[in-house]
Amino acid sequence: MLDRTQALAALTAPDSVFAIAHTRHHGAPWREFPSAPATLRTVLEATAAYADDDALVHDNGRITYTEQLRLVGHFARHLVDDLGVRHGDRVAIAMRNHPEWPLAMWAAQVIGAIAVPLNAWWTPDELRYALADSGTRVLVADGERADLLTAAAAADGGPVVPDGVHAVLVAHPEGPLGPGMTDLSALLRAWTGPCPLPDADIAPGDDATILYTSGTTGRPKGAVATHRNHATNLHTLQLLQAVNLVRQGVPSEMLTNGIPAFFAAMPDLPRQSGLQVYPFFHIAGIVGLYVAAAQGAKLSLLRKWDTERALQLIESEHITNASMVPTLLRRLLESPLRAKYDLSSLISLGAGGAPVPPDLVDEVGRMSDHAVSPLNGYGMTETTCVVVSNSGDEYYAHPDSVGRAVPVVDVAVVDPATGREVPAGETGEIRFRGPHVVRGYWNRPQETADCFPDGWFRTGDLGHVDDDGLVYVVDRLKDVIIRGGENVYSAEVEAVLFEHPAVADVAVVGVPHRELGEEVAAVVETHPGVAVSAAQLRGHVARRLAAFKVPTIVKFSDRPLPRNAVGKVLKRELRDMLSL
Template sequence: MLDRTQALAELTGPESAYAIEEVVHDGIPWRVLSKAPPTLRAVFEGLIGYGGRDALVYQGERISYAEQHRLVAHLARHLADEYGVRRGDRVAVAMRNRIEWPLAFWAIQVLGAIAVPLNAWWTVDELRYALADSGTTVLICDDERADLIRARTDGAMPTLVAGLDGPPAAGEADLTALLRGFIGECALPDGGPEPFDDATVIYTSGTTGRPKGAVATHHNHTTNLHTMELTRAVALARAGLPTAELAKGPAAPDGSPTGPPAPGSLQVYPFFHVAGLSGLYIGAAQGAKLCLMHHWDTATALELIETERLSAANMVPTLLRRLVESPLRAGRDLSSLTSLGMGGSPVPPDLVALVGGMSGNTIVPLNAYGMTETTCVVVVNSGDDYYEHPDSVGHPVPVADLRVADPLTGEELPTGRTGEIRVRGPHVVRGYWNRPRESEEAFPDGWFRTGDLGYVDADGRLYVVDRLKDVIIRGGENVYSAEVEAILFEHPAISEVAVVGVPHHDLGEEVAAVVRLHAPGAASAAELRGHVARRLAAFKVPTLVRFTERALPRNAVGKVLKRELRDMLAL
C-alpha cells in the first residue's frame, strides 16, 4: 500500500489533474494546483452535467442539478436586470440553511458579484453593521432576518425575502414566489469573474470587538475545492485504487442514473460559516445530494442519513458527539455512511474512538483544520492516520506552507516546540475588507497569524494545543485548556466542558472548569479533579469546578464563548 508521500508524488506530477506548479504571486512564493477550475462560475457551469440527480433536499422539497441550473440562471439575470447588480457589487445573504441560500450564492457568483454571507444568529445591530461595512447593495434574507431588519431600517435597501408568510413590505420582494414564477429555460448571463476577483466577504466570528470581513477570491475558493479533491484521491490511492486513473481527476458528470450511487451529504454547518460554504461547492462538484438542516436535531439527522442514504456528514464535535452517543442511533440503518468529518473547534481524541466504535473502523473520520482567513481547510487528518493519531489535526495540504513561530518575534521554532501556527499559500485570503492596518498585522509577508498555538512532530503532523489568547498562565506555568478539556471529556459523566483561566491574587491565574453532566450529581468536583490529577501535572488540575445544567454558551458554529464563562465565574 502506498504511503501518503508516495501517493502525493504520483498524483501531483505535471500530467496529472492535480499538477502542482511553483509561482510567485505579489512577491510571495506559492505552490498552486495549476489545473484547478479558474472561478466558482466555472465550477457551477460544470454542474449541469449532473442533470437529473438530486442537488438540494430541504424539508421534503428537492430540486435536481438541472433545475438548480435553470433557477440560478433566472435569478442571476433578475439580479442584474431588476437591481443592477454588476461584477464587484456586494450582495448579502442572511438566512438559515434552506434551498434559497445555495441558489442565491450561485447566482451571485456567476455574475461576478461578491457574496457577503451574514451570521443568521446575529442581532439586528450586528447585521446592520456588516451591511454598512461591506457596502451591500442588495440583501437576500429569510423571513426571520427580514423581521429583524425591517423594524430598524427605512426600507431603502432592496431586499429579497425567502419564506414570507404575508405580502412583502416596501422595498422587499418575495424570493420564494419569484423562484416559483421563473418559467422556461434560461442561459447564464454573459461575462462573469476573473480568478483573482473577490468572491466572498465572510465576517469572522470574533468574540471581542467588531467582526472583520475576510476577503476571499475565486482562486482561494477553487484552490480549496481542488485541494479537497486531491485529498480524496490520495485516500483512494492509499486504499489501492490505481493512481493513473485517479490522476485523471474527478469523473466527468454525465447525469446517468446508472453506476455507483451519487454521494449524499448532511449539510449541518451553516452556509454563512466557511465550512458550510465549502461543503456547498465541494459537494456540488462531486454531484452530491445536499440535505440541508435548518437547525440541529439529532433525531432528524439520523432519519435523514437513513432515508436519504447519505454517505457523509460534517459537523462540530459537540454535535457529532450527540449523534454517536444518541440512544436513537440503535434503531437506524446508518450503513450508507462512509465519512464523518469534524472541525470548527478542538476535537477530543475520545470522539475519534467513538466514531470507530460505531462502525468497526469502517467509517473514515476526517478532521479538517482551517479558518475563515484560510478559506477553510489547510491541514487534514483522516482515515487510519486519524485513528492512529487522534490528538493531531494531521498534515498540511500540499500547497500550503505551515510554520510554528515565536508569537513575539516571528522566529520559526524547531520541531516539537510550541508556538503560534502560521500559514501561507493560495488558500490565504487577501486581507480584511477596508481594514489595511489589521490586514498588515494579521498577514505579515503573506503569512497568516492564526492565533492558535501548536507544534509539529518529526513526521510533520500538526498538533493544536490552544488558542493563544486562551492559554492559562498559572504561577509561570502554561496550561493549555484544550489538553485539560480532552482529559475531562474521557470521564463518562461529562456531557460538556470548557476550561478557562480565572484571576488569582497570588498565582496570576487559576484553572477553572465549567462542567455540564449527563445527569445532575453523576460526578463530584473532587472526583473530576482526581480524574485529571491521574493524567496531568498538579498545576493543570482545575482548582475550581463549576457545574451547570444549561448548555454552554456557543457561537453559531459551536465554539464555546469562553468570555461569557469567565464573566459567569467572576460573579
C-alpha cells in the same frame, strides 16, 4: 497499497489534473494547481452534466441540477437586469439553510458579484452593521431575518436596512412585507422556462466572498476571499479525497483525471451524498456546497440541528459523508436513537470548527468497527477552510493531531513575540502561507497588515509540528492560562475531562488569582442523571496531568455552554460568569 507520500507523488505527477506548479509569489516560494477551476462560475457551469440528479434535498422537496441551473439563471438575470447589480457589487445573504441560500450564492458568483454571507444568529444591530460595513446593494433574507429587522426598526426608529441597500428579497415570508421588500419565493415560482446564465467576465483573482469572522471580541471583520482561494480549496479537498481512495486500494491512474471523472467512470459505486449540517454562512458550509456541486453529489439540508432528523436523512438519503462541529457529532454518536436507523451508507464522518476531543475519534471507530473514516479539517475563514487535514487510519493512530498541511500550503510555528520560527516540537503560534489564504479584511488595512505579515496569516492558535510533519493545536494564544509562571493549555485539560463518562461538555478557562496570576477553572455540563463531584473530576485530571494543570475551580452548569453559531465556546462569557 501506497502510503500517503507515495499516493501524493502519484496523484500530483505532471500529467495529472492534480499536478502542482512551483512558482514565486511576491518573492516567496509558491505552489498552486494550474488545473483547478478558474472561478466558482466554472464549477456551476460544469453541473449541467449532472442533469436530472438531485442537487438539493430540503424540507419541502428536491431540486435537480438542471432545475438549480435554470433557477440560478433567472435569479442572476433578476439581479442584473432588474436590480442593477454589477461586477464587484455586494449581495448579502441572511438566512438559515433554506434551498434559496445556495441559489442566491450561485447567482452572485456567476455575475461577478461578491456574496456576503451573514450569520443567521446575529441581532438586528449586528446584521445592519455588516450590511453597512460591506456596502451591500441587495440583501437576500428569510422571513425570520426580515421580521427581525422590521421589528427592530419599529422599536428604535431607525431604517430597516442601511440606506445603501437598494432591495431586500425575502424567502419564506412569515407576514406582510415591509417597504422595499420583495417575495423571493413568489419570484422563484414565477420564473418558468429555460434561462441561460448572463454573460460575465470573471477572473480568478476577483473577489468572490466576504465572510465575517465570528466576532467573539469586538466587531467582526470581513475576510475577503477570491475565486482562486475557493477554487484552490476545492481542488485540494478533491486531491485529499483521491489520496484516501488510493490508500484504500484504488489504482492512482484511475484518479489522475479528477474525482468527477472517477465517479463518472464507476457508475456502480454509491452516489456521493452529503449532509449539510454547517450553516451556509460559515466557511465550512460554503465549502460543502461547492464540493458537492463539483462532483454532482446530492446535498441534504438541515435547516437547524435535530439529531433524529439527521439520523433519518442519513438512512433515507443514503448519506455517504457528513461533517459537523464536535458538539453535534457527539450528540449524533451518543444519541439513544442511533440504533433505530441504518447508518451503513456512511463512508466518512468529519468534525471541525472547534477542537476535536480524541475520545470522539475513538467513538467513530467503535460505532462502525473502523469502517467509517474519521476526518478532521483544520482551518479558518482566513484560510478558506481546510489547510491541515487528518483522516482514516492516521487519524485513528493520532487522534490528538489535526493532521498534515495540505500540499500547496506552507506552515510555520513561530515565537509570537519575535516572529522567529521555533524548532520542531516546540510550541509557538501557527502561521500559514499559500493560495488558500485570503487577501485580507474588507476596508481594514491596519488589521490586514497586522494579521497577514509578509503573506503569512497569523492564526492566533498555539501548537507545534512534530518531526513527522503532524500538526498539533494546543490552545488559542489568548486562551493560554499562565498559572504561577506555568503555561496551561485549555484544550489539553478539556480533552482529559471529556474522557470522564459523566462529562457531556466542558470548557476550561483562566480566572484571576491574586498570587498565581491566573487559576484553572472548568465549567462542566454532565450527562442527565449522572452524578459526579468536583473532587472526582479533579482526581481524574490529576491522574493524567501535572498538578498545576488540575482545575482548582469546577463549576457545574445545568444549561448548555454558550457557543457561537459555529459551535465554538464563548469563553469570554464563561470568564465573566466565573468572576461574579
